[in-house]
Amino acid sequence: MTDEEKHLTDESRRKFLKNSGYFAGGLVGGGILGSVIGWQIDDPNQNQTQDNPNNQDSKPDYNQALKFFQNQEEFELISAAAERIFPEDENGPGAIGLGVAYFIDHELAGDYGNNEKMYMHGPFKEGTAYQGFQSRLKRKEIFREGMKAIERESQGSFDDSFVNLDAEQQDEILQKFANDKVKMRGAMPSTFFSLLKESTLAGAFADPLYGGNLNMDGWRMKEFPGSQMSYLNEIESEEFVQIEPQSLYKHLH
Amino acid sequence: MAKQLNKVDVVTVGVGWTGGIIAAELTKAGYNVVGLERGEDRSTRDFQMIHDEYRYDIRYGLMQDTSKETISFRNNLNESALPMRQLGSFLPGSGVGGAGVHWNGQTWRFLPYDLEIKSMTDKKYGPDKLKGDYTYQDWGISYKELEPYFYKFEQTAGISGEDNPKGAPRSNDYPTPPMKSTPILDLFKNASKNLGYHPIQMPSANLSEQFKNPDGETINQCQYCGFCERFGCEYGAKSSPNVTVIPTAKKTGKFELRTQANVVEIISEGGKATGVRYVDVVSGEEFIQPADVVVLTSYVLNNTRLLLQSNIGRPYNPETGQGVIGKNYCYQILPAAVGFFEEKKFNTFMGAGSLGATIDDFNGDNFDHSDLDFIHGGSISITQTGRRPIASNATPSGTPEWGKEFKQKSIHYFNRSLSIVSQGASIPHRQNYMDLDPTYKDFYGNPLLRLTYDFTDQDRKLHKHITKVCGEIMSEMGADTVEEAEISEHYSIVPYQTTHNTGGVIMGADPETSAVNNYLQMWDSESLFVVGASAFAHNGGYNPTGTVGALAYRSAEGIKKYLEQGGGQLVQSKTKSNLA
Numbered sequence: 001m002t003d004e005e006k007h008l009t010d011e012s013r014r015k016f017l018k019n020s021g022y023f024a025g026g027l028v029g030g031g032i033l034g035s036v037i038g039w040q041i042d043d044p045n046q047n048q049t050q051d052n053p054n055n056q057d058s059k060p061d062y063n064q065a066l067k068f069f070q071n072q073e074e075f076e077l078i079s080a081a082a083e084r085i086f087p088e089d090e091n092g093p094g095a096i097g098l099g100v101a102y103f104i105d106h107e108l109a110g111d112y113g114n115n116e117k118m119y120m121h122g123p124f125k126e127g128t129a130y131q132g133f134q135s136r137l138k139r140k141e142i143f144r145e146g147m148k149a150i151e152r153e154s155q156g157s158f159d160d161s162f163v164n165l166d167a168e169q170q171d172e173i174l175q176k177f178a179n180d181k182v183k184m185r186g187a188m189p190s191t192f193f194s195l196l197k198e199s200t201l202a203g204a205f206a207d208p209l210y211g212g213n214l215n216m217d218g219w220r221m222k223e224f225p226g227s228q229m230s231y232l233n234e235i236e237s238e239e240f241v242q243i244e245p246q247s248l249y250k251h252l253h
Numbered sequence: 254m255a256k257q258l259n260k261v262d263v264v265t266v267g268v269g270w271t272g273g274i275i276a277a278e279l280t281k282a283g284y285n286v287v288g289l290e291r292g293e294d295r296s297t298r299d300f301q302m303i304h305d306e307y308r309y310d311i312r313y314g315l316m317q318d319t320s321k322e323t324i325s326f327r328n329n330l331n332e333s334a335l336p337m338r339q340l341g342s343f344l345p346g347s348g349v350g351g352a353g354v355h356w357n358g359q360t361w362r363f364l365p366y367d368l369e370i371k372s373m374t375d376k377k378y379g380p381d382k383l384k385g386d387y388t389y390q391d392w393g394i395s396y397k398e399l400e401p402y403f404y405k406f407e408q409t410a411g412i413s414g415e416d417n418p419k420g421a422p423r424s425n426d427y428p429t430p431p432m433k434s435t436p437i438l439d440l441f442k443n444a445s446k447n448l449g450y451h452p453i454q455m456p457s458a459n460l461s462e463q464f465k466n467p468d469g470e471t472i473n474q475c476q477y478c479g480f481c482e483r484f485g486c487e488y489g490a491k492s493s494p495n496v497t498v499i500p501t502a503k504k505t506g507k508f509e510l511r512t513q514a515n516v517v518e519i520i521s522e523g524g525k526a527t528g529v530r531y532v533d534v535v536s537g538e539e540f541i542q543p544a545d546v547v548v549l550t551s552y553v554l555n556n557t558r559l560l561l562q563s564n565i566g567r568p569y570n571p572e573t574g575q576g577v578i579g580k581n582y583c584y585q586i587l588p589a590a591v592g593f594f595e596e597k598k599f600n601t602f603m604g605a606g607s608l609g610a611t612i613d614d615f616n617g618d619n620f621d622h623s624d625l626d627f628i629h630g631g632s633i634s635i636t637q638t639g640r641r642p643i644a645s646n647a648t649p650s651g652t653p654e655w656g657k658e659f660k661q662k663s664i665h666y667f668n669r670s671l672s673i674v675s676q677g678a679s680i681p682h683r684q685n686y687m688d689l690d691p692t693y694k695d696f697y698g699n700p701l702l703r704l705t706y707d708f709t710d711q712d713r714k715l716h717k718h719i720t721k722v723c724g725e726i727m728s729e730m731g732a733d734t735v736e737e738a739e740i741s742e743h744y745s746i747v748p749y750q751t752t753h754n755t756g757g758v759i760m761g762a763d764p765e766t767s768a769v770n771n772y773l774q775m776w777d778s779e780s781l782f783v784v785g786a787s788a789f790a791h792n793g794g795y796n797p798t799g800t801v802g803a804l805a806y807r808s809a810e811g812i813k814k815y816l817e818q819g820g821g822q823l824v825q826s827k828t829k830s831n832l833a
Contacts, residue, residue, distance in 0.1 A: 085655040091664050112312065119323045119338045121693065127335040130328055130745040134335055171656065178654070197655055205642035206307035222667040224602050224642045227304035230476035231603035238436050240598040240668065248305060 063211055064102050068109040068140060073163075077147055078104055080163045082200040084170050092221045093214075095200050103203030103212030104143075112199075113140030135187040139195055146192035149184045150177070207248050219245040227251070255530055255539035261285045261509075262816065264529055264544035266516045266559065267551030269351020270798065271784040271805040273494035274409070275548050276502035277468065278809035284816060286508050287542060289531055291515040291551075292348030296495055300485035306641040310483045315355045317345040321696040324554060326746045328707040330571060330684060336693050336701065342745065343752040344483070345552045349512060350495040352552065352752060353798075357482045357606030357638060358458030358491050360412045361795035362403045362421040362803070365396035366617040366629075367678075370791065373618065374628055383628055383711060386683035388574070388581055392790045393762035393824075394771040396421060399803055402810075406802030407456075410492035411464035411472045414456030419613035432461045432475065437599050437671060438610040441635040444729035450612040455634060456799075457607035458492040468501040479639025481606030491606065514540075517697050519547055519563040519781065526565070526781035532697060546812055549758075549783040550805075556787040557687050557757030558702040566758075566768055566777045571684050571705070577768040579687040581756040582704065583792035584744070586677030586712045588631065588719035592732025593649055594669045601640035601668050609636035615675075615722055616794040627714035631677035631794035633723055642667065649734050671732070673723040676753070677716060679792040682709045687757050707744050716740040753797050755789035760804075762827040770824035772811025773804060779815070779822055784808045 069075045079101040088094035095101070107113060115138045124136040135142060153173050154162040162170060176182045177193040184192060203212030205219065207226070213219060219226050225243035227250070234241045262284035265272040276286045308314045317323075317340070325334035346352035366373055371391045374382050383389070404425050414427035431454035434442070442452040459475035466472065473490040481491060489496045502508035518530040520541065528543035549556045560566050560578050569580035611634040613619055622628055646663040647670045653659050690703040717740075724737040761767025764776035773788050775781040784805050786797045793800070811823050 086660055087657050089657055089660060091661060094660075115320075117313070117318050117320050117339070119319045119336045121336070123692065125333065125335060128328070128332065128743075130743050130747070131326055131335045131337075132341060132745075132747045133338045174655075201646065202307055202311055202643050206311075207305055209305075210307060219642060221664050222642045224640075224667070227480075228478060230478055231600075232474075232476050234600065235433055235435055235477040235603050235608075237600060241600055241603075248302060251302060 064099065066105050068105045068113060074147055075101055075105065076163050077150060078143075078196075080170065081150065081174060081196060082203070084167065084174055085197055085200045086204050093217050095204060097214070098204050098218050099212045099214040100200055100203035103206065103210050104199045106211050107199060107202075108140040108143055113143070114138055133191065135191060137186040142187045142192050142195060145184055145186055146177070146189070146196070149182055149189065149192075153182050209248055216245040216247055255541045257541050258543065260528075260543040260545070261287045262544065263287070263546045263548060263812065264289060264542050265548045265550045266529060267291075267351060267549070267555070268349050268494070268499065268510060269346065269550065269552075270353040270494050270498070270802060272548070272550035273350075273353070273498035273502065274406075274802065274805040275550060275784065275809050275812065276508050277498040278806070279812060280502045280505040280507040282813050284507065286502065287544070288502075288508065288510045289514040289516055289529065289542065290349050290510065290512045291534065292512065294349045294510065294512045295354070295485070297485070297487065297489040300487040303484045303487050304478070304480045306480075306643050309480075310641060311643055313340050313344060313483075315346055315348065315483065315485065316340055317347045322701075323695070324702045324704050325690040325693050326704045326706070328705070328743045330705060334690055334693075334703045334705070337746050341747045342750050343754055344749070345554065345752065349499065349510065350485075350493050353494045354485045355483050356458075356491075356493075356798060357636075357796070359607040359609065359636075359796040360407065360410065360414075360456045360458050360799040360802075361632070362423075363793040363795060363800045364421050364617040367791070367793040368392045368394055368396050368399065370629070377618070378622060378628075382622070383680070385710065386574075387709070387711060388681045388683055389628075389791050390761060390766060392771070393760050393767060394807075398771070399807065400424060402803040402806040403799060405806045406799060409466050409468065409497050410458050410802070411460050411466055412456050412458055412492075413461035415454050417453045417611075417613060418451045419616065419619050420453070427456060428466075429461050429464050432457050432459065432605065432608055433477070434610070435600070435603075435608070435637055437601070437637050438608070438635060440671075440730045441610045441673065441726065444726050444731075445612050447729055448725060450614045450726075452610050452612050455607050455609035455611050455636070457605070459486075459605040459607050460490055460492065466497060468497070470497045470500055472496055475605050477603050477605050477608065479602050479604045479641070481604070482638055515697070516551075516559065517562070517699060519549075519559055519565060521563070521565060521778060524778060526778050545780065545816065547781050548808075548812065549781070549787075550785065553754045553757055553785060553787045554687070554702050554704075556783050556785055558689070560758060560768075560783070561689050561702075562699055565781065566775060568688060569686050571686050574683055577759065577766065579757050580768075581681035581759050581790055582685050582687050582706060583679035583681050583755045583789065584706065585679055585751045585753040585792055586631065586675075586708070586716050586740070587738070587750060588633075588675040588677050588716045588723055589672055589738035590720060590723035590727045591647060591670060591672050591736045591738075592727040592730060593647075593666055593734040593736075594671070594731070595733045597731070598668045599671065601637065601671075604637035604639035606638050607636070608638065609634045615719055617678075625714070625718065627711045627718070629678035629680060629794060630715060631675035631719050633673060633675045633719065633726070635671065635673050640667065647672075650736055671727070671730070673727050675719045675723060676751075676795050677712075677719055678794040679755070680709070680711050681756065681791050682711075685709075708740060713740055753786070753792060755786040755792040755797060758783040758787040759790045760788040761790060762824075764826045765828055770822070770826070771807070772814075772823045773808040774811055774815065774823055776822075776826065779820060782808050782812055
């Protein structure tokens with residue numbers, strides 16, 4: 001496909017998606033839908049620059065700034081911890097390369113960090129493992145306590161900041177949190193660790209609109225094509241179908 | 254003071270599948286219906302940004318807001334219940350369409366054995382088949398009586414399916430042909446055939462082709478986009494109340510949908526329900542909506558809670574076994590096996606909520622239990638629902654839970670692992686029940702519902718037996734590593750298992766042991782109908798919605814009869830005393 005054809009396809013697709021009328025009159029056939037969207041099967045490089053808003057020009061990504069962490073030290077500590085949970089390797093980038101710490105920062109500043117949909121009325125009591133989360137703290141407060149505890153533990157065990165430790169030492173500290181082998185106020189250390197792990201994975205694989213999964217590289221590693229409109233023509237395929245990923249950015253632009 | 258509104262014929266508490274069916278059927282018959290829904294209105298248009306795993310799957314975008322309403326939970330009577338502070342084990346919906354928006358669409362008919370489980374088990378295996386305090390009982394209706402209503406629901410929803418030699422007998426074909434099969438499904442079908450079982454394509458509410466239902470509503474063709482469970486359908490291709498019964502009710506001009514209206518009390522006079530009190534959740538104002546018939550059509554948990562909160566019916570007491578409201582809470586037992594493949598790679602990211610294949614050879618009493626120390630079983634399925642990257646990180650056991658090896662293996666197996674899962678039946682136990690929490694309150698100052706629940710010996714034995722079958726099929730499918738699931742030591746409210754909660758307002762023939770008759774009319778309040786899986790006397794070996802839909806159509810017919818004849822009990826009770 002030439003660039004011009006590609007442009008045309010994108011144009012018609014844009015109009016197609018913006019026109020919500022296609023629900024009302026019954027659905028067009030999947031074949032038409034597929035061709036309107038423009039499948040990019042077996043050509044993983046074809047649309048890379050276009051799909052990635054970060055690469056479009058040299059403008060900085062103004063979204064990569066902090067609204068929860070108060071200083072660079074906090075940001076770097078969480079970056080380093082998340083990188084140990086999801087490290088860079090031969091498969092592709094790790095948490096840092098995927099922008100996971102920005103994702104965590106933004107989420108902690110919003111309804112996730114503020115436990116907006118959680119039942120937060122007392123009395124607060126420690127329950128059994130089967131009764132689930134019972135902390136009186138919001139997630140963002142658990143992160144604050146957790147970050148302090150990581151730093152305390154690093155200084156206590158290795159006489160240095162967590163970010164300066166080598167990978168094995170960092171792993172040793174994190175494992176203590178996972179196993180509840182450290183002291184922490186207000187929440188179990190393992191609760192903090194699971195929040196850190198769940199938000200690291202979410203940051204690696206959520207739609208890039210949330211600030212992580214940069215360049216959709218998290219999806220590429222899992223060969224997950226993101227948001228596609230239809231697999232009607234591929235669902236029966238005996239072969240594994242490679243599809244260049246697409247994000248929700250495409251639904252507006 | 255609550256403002257008194259004008260009386261209507263029927264008011265429903267909740268507007269999902271059951272509320273929608275009641276509204277459609279009663280308005281078509283000429284009655285005025287008001288539907289009260291605590292959440293917001295929504296339609297296919299609102300699902301255009303739905304392909305967002307984080308927002309809708311991980312952060313529960315369409316689900317109940319637990320900051321306002323939740324339950325408390327404990328495993329047994331000796332523990333203190335604590336609030337379920339966030340969703341986990343199950344996901345009740347909120348908003349118009351209810352869980353009918355975010356369901357998968359796997360649409361089954363419970364087996365004839367389910368409806369007469371006590372009589373049939375006693376007859377075949379003697380009265381002492383299950384020792385201990387298992388309170389399973391007949392449902393007060395036979396499969397033959399319920400069969401036309403199953404079909405009615407399947408027609409409304411346009412279900413796509415094929416004949417099932419081991420399933421409940423059918424008088425009619427499915428409205429639409431089965432969905433497409435896939436290499437994943439074919440692998441399961443061939444393996445289970447090799448083992449002598451009877452695989453079929455799963456009956457689906459994600460439609461194989463565009464369909465116009467008998468009410469004139471159009472449901473579109475499924476696109477296999479992989480965002481189904483926990484999502485609304487942006488194509489209107491998953492049957493939901495929003496694309497079927499709700500528009501049908503609206504077209505009559507006799508249905509008023511009132512959203513953001515949270516019902517807090519059922520009002521009674523002279524032993525009959527006469528209306529409901531609700532809060533406008535936006536303005537905070539309170540209203541009383543009088544009606545000739547009040548229909549509870551919210552989720553299992555809220556149907557039960559509203560009755561307890563309004564002092565209607567006799568609350569169940571687990572010490573004495575007396576009372577009925579809150580009794581026979583059941584869940585679903587999930588035997589399973591995971592297979593890891595080294596050479597094969599599958600298109601796991603494509604799929605639909607009910608794209609699957611199933612065998613029923615180990616469901617109900619389809620296999621001989623003479624030498625087994627449990628009853629019932631479960632359907633066994635493979636599904637291809639659309640695997641997503643945040644939630645799916647399967648690794649062989651022994652893999653670290655984070656770090657380099659975790660990353661490497663979770664990526665490697667993302668498209669190289671498959672699961673076989675059974676919807677195992679859940680048999681009620683005397684100590685598994687619901688009542689009101691003595692301590693914790695919701696946003697409106699009313700007590701939370703308290704759930705007391707744990708797995709039983711019956712559950713463990715069923716789980717073990719069926720898991721072994723899942724493992725055998727997975728081995729036959731050629732997986733390099735097969736891992737069989739284990740049931741956890743106690744039921745946990747934390748990890749997601751299934752939103753198949755049942756019981757609490759169960760149906761039956763005897764008012765001493767059941768809350769509603771076989772039209773789901775309350776024995777203790779003739780103008781009150783309680784519709785939903787709350788009526789299940791136990792949970793069967795399938796997803797519940799097909800049976801919920803059938804019961805809703807049955808109930809709608811009962812409500813019509815009740816209004817036509819100007820009141821009265823529709824079914825004569827069979828109590829032990831008058832049988833004697």
